[in-house]
Amino acid sequence: MRRRRWPLLTLLAFGYAFLYVPILLLIIYSFNESRLVTVWTGFSTKWYVELFRNQQLLDAAWLSVRIAAVNATLAVVLGTLAANALVRHRHFRGRTGFELLLTAPLVMPDVIIGLSLLLLFVAMQHTIGWPDGRGFTTITIAHVTFSMAYVAVVVRARLSQMDRSLEEAAMDLGARPLRVYLTITLPLIAPALLSGWLLAFTLSLDDLVIASFVAGPGSTTLPMVIYSSVRMGVSPQINALATIIVAVVTLAVVIAGIAMRRGRQAR
Amino acid sequence: MPAPPPNRAKHTHRTSRLVNIGIPYLWLGLFFLLPFAIVLQISLAEPALAQPPYTALWQWVDEGLLRIEINLRNFMMVAEDDLYLSALLNSLQVAFICTLLCLLLGYPMAYAIATAPERWRIILLMLIVLPFWTSFLIRVYAWIGILKSKGLLNDLLIWLGLIDTPLAILHTQTAIYIGVVYSYLPFMILPLYANLSRLDMSLLEAAADLGCRPMRAFLRVTLPLSMAGILAGSMLVFIPVVGEFVIPDLLGGPESLMVGKLLWTEFFSNKDWPLASALAILLLALLVVPFVMMQRLQQRIEGGRP
Numbered sequence: 001m002r003r004r005r006w007p008l009l010t011l012l013a014f015g016y017a018f019l020y021v022p023i024l025l026l027i028i029y030s031f032n033e034s035r036l037v038t039v040w041t042g043f044s045t046k047w048y049v050e051l052f053r054n055q056q057l058l059d060a061a062w063l064s065v066r067i068a069a070v071n072a073t074l075a076v077v078l079g080t081l082a083a084n085a086l087v088r089h090r091h092f093r094g095r096t097g098f099e100l101l102l103t104a105p106l107v108m109p110d111v112i113i114g115l116s117l118l119l120l121f122v123a124m125q126h127t128i129g130w131p132d133g134r135g136f137t138t139i140t141i142a143h144v145t146f147s148m149a150y151v152a153v154v155v156r157a158r159l160s161q162m163d164r165s166l167e168e169a170a171m172d173l174g175a176r177p178l179r180v181y182l183t184i185t186l187p188l189i190a191p192a193l194l195s196g197w198l199l200a201f202t203l204s205l206d207d208l209v210i211a212s213f214v215a216g217p218g219s220t221t222l223p224m225v226i227y228s229s230v231r232m233g234v235s236p237q238i239n240a241l242a243t244i245i246v247a248v249v250t251l252a253v254v255i256a257g258i259a260m261r262r263g264r265q266a267r
Numbered sequence: 268m269p270a271p272p273p274n275r276a277k278h279t280h281r282t283s284r285l286v287n288i289g290i291p292y293l294w295l296g297l298f299f300l301l302p303f304a305i306v307l308q309i310s311l312a313e314p315a316l317a318q319p320p321y322t323a324l325w326q327w328v329d330e331g332l333l334r335i336e337i338n339l340r341n342f343m344m345v346a347e348d349d350l351y352l353s354a355l356l357n358s359l360q361v362a363f364i365c366t367l368l369c370l371l372l373g374y375p376m377a378y379a380i381a382t383a384p385e386r387w388r389i390i391l392l393m394l395i396v397l398p399f400w401t402s403f404l405i406r407v408y409a410w411i412g413i414l415k416s417k418g419l420l421n422d423l424l425i426w427l428g429l430i431d432t433p434l435a436i437l438h439t440q441t442a443i444y445i446g447v448v449y450s451y452l453p454f455m456i457l458p459l460y461a462n463l464s465r466l467d468m469s470l471l472e473a474a475a476d477l478g479c480r481p482m483r484a485f486l487r488v489t490l491p492l493s494m495a496g497i498l499a500g501s502m503l504v505f506i507p508v509v510g511e512f513v514i515p516d517l518l519g520g521p522e523s524l525m526v527g528k529l530l531w532t533e534f535f536s537n538k539d540w541p542l543a544s545a546l547a548i549l550l551l552a553l554l555v556v557p558f559v560m561m562q563r564l565q566q567r568i569e570g571g572r573p
Contacts, residue, residue, distance in 0.1 A: 005379075012379040012391075015372055018449065019398055022409035025419060029412070082291035089284055098288065101295040103562060107503060109510020109554075111527045112547050115534060116302030119544070122319045123305050145298045148291065177279045206403050209512050213534075223404050230408045230517065242405040249400045253393065 023246060030239035047236040051244075054237065057225050064222035067136060068204035071143040075200040076193055078144065079151025086152070087159040105146040106153070114213030117142045121214060134216030142214045143204040150203060151196035158192035159185075198252075303551070310544035313338045321541050341545035354524040355549065361440070361515075361525060362508040365447040366501050369455040372448065373500065377459035378489075381466070392460065395453050407446055407517050414442050414518070438520030446514040451507075455500040462496025463489075495568055502561035510550055526550055 033044035051057065082102055085092070092098075105113065121131055121138050131137050166188070170180045186193070208223035215221065229235050312321040313336075325335045345351040380391045398406060413419045414437040421433040436442050466489065474484040512527040519525065526546060534543040 008375055008379045011372070011375045015376045015452070016394060018372075019395070019452065022406065022413060022449070023398065023401070025413065026405070026409045078291050078294055081287045084283075085287040085291065089288060092284065092288055094292070098292060099566075100562060101292070101299060103565065104558065105295075105299060107506040107554075107558065107561070109507055109512075109527055109550065111510050111512050111530045112306075112550060113299075115530065115543060115547050116306045117298065119305045119309055119540070120298070120302040126319070141298060145295070148294070152291075177283065202400050208404055209531075223402070226402070226404050226408075227513075230404070230411070234408075234412055238405060238408060242402065242409070245401050245405065249397065253397060253400070257393070 023242070026239050026242045027246060030236060030243045032236060032239075035236060036234075047240040051237045051240045056220075057222070057237075057241075060220050060222045060225040063136070063219065064205050067140050067143065067221065068201045071140050071147060071204040072197045072200040074140070074144045075147040075151045076197045078148040079196060079200075080155050080189075080193065082148065082152040083155035083159050086156055102149050102152055105149040108146075110207070110209035111213075113142070113146060114210040117145070117210070118213040134214055135219035138214040138216070139211050139219065139221065142210050143200075143207060146210070147200035147203045150199050154196040154199065155189060155192045158189045162188055306544045306547050309541055310341055310548045311337045311339070312541045313340060314539050314541050319540065320538055338541075341542045342549075344542060345545055345549060350524070351526075351529065351546070354526045354529045355553070357523065358509045358511075358525040358527070358550075359553065361443055361447065361511075361523075362505045365444055365451065365508055366455075366505045368444065368448045369452055369504050370497065370501060373452055373455035373459055374493075374497070377456045377463055377496075380456075381460055381463035382468075388464075395456050395460075399453050403450060404513060407450065407513055410442070410446055410449065410518060411437060414445070437518065438523075440519070440523040442518040442520075443515055443523055443525075446518045447508055447511065450514065451504045454503040458499040458503065459493065459496040462493050462499075466492055495564060498564050499561065499568075502557055502564075506554055506557055506561070509554060 029040075030047055031043050031045065032040055033046070034041040082098075085098065086095075086102075117138075118134075121134060125131060125133075162185075167180050167184050170184050171177070175183075206223065207221075208227050211221045212224060212227075215224070226238060226241070229238060308324055309321050312324055314320055315322045322336070322338075324337070325333055328334050376395075380388060380395070383391060411418075415421075416433040416435060416437070418437070420436065421430075424430045425433070436445075470488050470492075471484055474488055475481070479487070510527040510530075511525060512531050515523060515525040515528045516531070519528070526549075530543050530546045530550070533539045533546065
């Protein structure tokens, strides 16, 4: 039986190598002196210096972070409401349609979401005069529309596993439903809200296609800047940016992992 | 302690229902469903040099006379031009082959993780999810440096003495396959893992006790029981890949056209909004069947749970 695991473990190792070697190569070549991403000429941090001097890229990053933060907050509110609806109101008219609307954004190709929202915004501007021009608001609305579906998945899983006896106890003691929800339910599902927020934040920060459709002149997000510089050919600055992103994400995951372990041990 | 009077409880319940169901419904109806109606409408219009660049579908000519113009030009163009048809077919083919490749690599990985010792499982799973949190665009970009003719893969193969002249991989269909499998593999592994980790291993032991060989036990017990995971993972890969833009754009070449990229070009380069809309409608029509399958499956899985 032991010997039989060998092929499986080899395949597992291959799979992880496949997932991680490209990222490792990106990181290694971000410290390369040469402009050519594939020829190693010597260690240098000059691409990081250039990255932090690239005002266009920094402006775009700041816009993206602001959009991502507003998006994540709205998506958590709407996604949590939707999860409440699905877990707490088991039967209501139009539930199938509701579920359909909530699953579709998870798999719908970005080009369709982007194009259809742009056409909506154009039609709305034409008929009711809002939104007046495209940019921060339209990108945020578009991002909320698909990221709320992801938040709903995460929160729904947590809500349906939750032990409801505490809520029932509070109800029996005469607490109003809203108060019960705010003081008991929300703290219990807080980890899911946090991971939903982070997920929505990342999804927004990462989106090129939808934002390209619904952005207007003067609202260039970070992925758009990355995309146009990648289209011109490989650029070590992008490698430097990738290294920073990977470092931040890894740090966040390690911190979350330690916090989770502490939390479990404390219990 | 008095319980809240029944009519107040009923009232709160109704408010909660209205807020929890109504607000997300309204948002998705306005920003997700309604736009499709507009796409359909504009796919039946004609491009025009105007702002916005398409003709109106209906107009009031004078009292009581409404003129409606439905223009099938865009759909005719798609039907008559090989370019569009081959792009649609090629997208389906790429999505199908990539789903298969993801399954072939993802299933053994998910199985190995699900049967790994408990303490390893979370770390292994974390490592599957981690790339998902870094930029998708940058991860696709990484493959340009690896696959190009003077890239790292060719350097390695030449250094190993396996080839003499560099292989042309970048800007081919093969590069698209690699990029898609690389980007979508986690979407295949996660549902498979969720399914396989709930698998009752005593069934396999029972099969072994009854003299069933491991391969046969896998085919007769494990595989049928993990069908829901296989289907869920396959749909999560297949549906978005059909309309993928970034990967064919950065890694693909002129002969490997996909509909997502074509739609982008029609919209941004040719400014033909009606034709782009028609392509979006056709893409949607192609995806309805797999999507409904996925939805059914999900409801069955949820219905099966106590």
